[in-house]
Amino acid sequence: GAGVSQSPRYKVAKRGQDVALRCDPISGHVSLFWYQQALGQGPEFLTYFQNEAQLDKSGLPSDRFFAERPEGSVSTLKIQRTQQEDSAVYLCASSPTGLAGGTYEQYFGPGTRLTVT
């Protein structure tokens, strides 16, 4: 079956440009997560959606970062006025249940590598 897909796989942006990163979760998965992974580090949580509701955005590093999941499936992470420190791999993950559904593993996509020059 199809896993989590992300596009583009690589993105080069000039400082100050806006970027949009797309995530297609596993079909039917309720929960969707965005993580940021710097080189040599583990992934760090950015934001969480349960269906179309953004229930946690505590990990977003600044107000330049915005995420949406308008129909409860595909999600987009947008970064406005990109800075060099935004360079990282952005990972999307999905999980079959929501907050009340117990503990379930998260399935990750391949990530989008963003380089800001």
Add this chain to the structure above:
Amino acid sequence: EDQVTQSPEALRLQEGESSSLNCSYTVSGLRGLFWYRQDPGKGPEFLFTLYSAGEEKEKERLKATLTKKESFLHITAPKPEDSATYLCAVQAWSQAGTALIFGKGTTLSVSS
């Protein structure tokens, strides 16, 4: 503050040389502990979930164990294809308890 520390940062083994990776954690209330494998240029691949102290899970040459303070990933008779970064993560019973808190990972290299 919930935290995960993995050791060693890097590990080099000969093919067939068994060893263990450590994951120490502090968390307000453990909902689950997860092990992932990550190959270069790819997203983390799920391996195991452990929920309570004393629990063990196995998959091929890998065995994960859990105590109240740490988890071990035991690798028996590793092969070169086991080379990867192994990530440990915890999920806590907190207000925003679905996010995974990751360690920095252990990079394993297995030579033939």
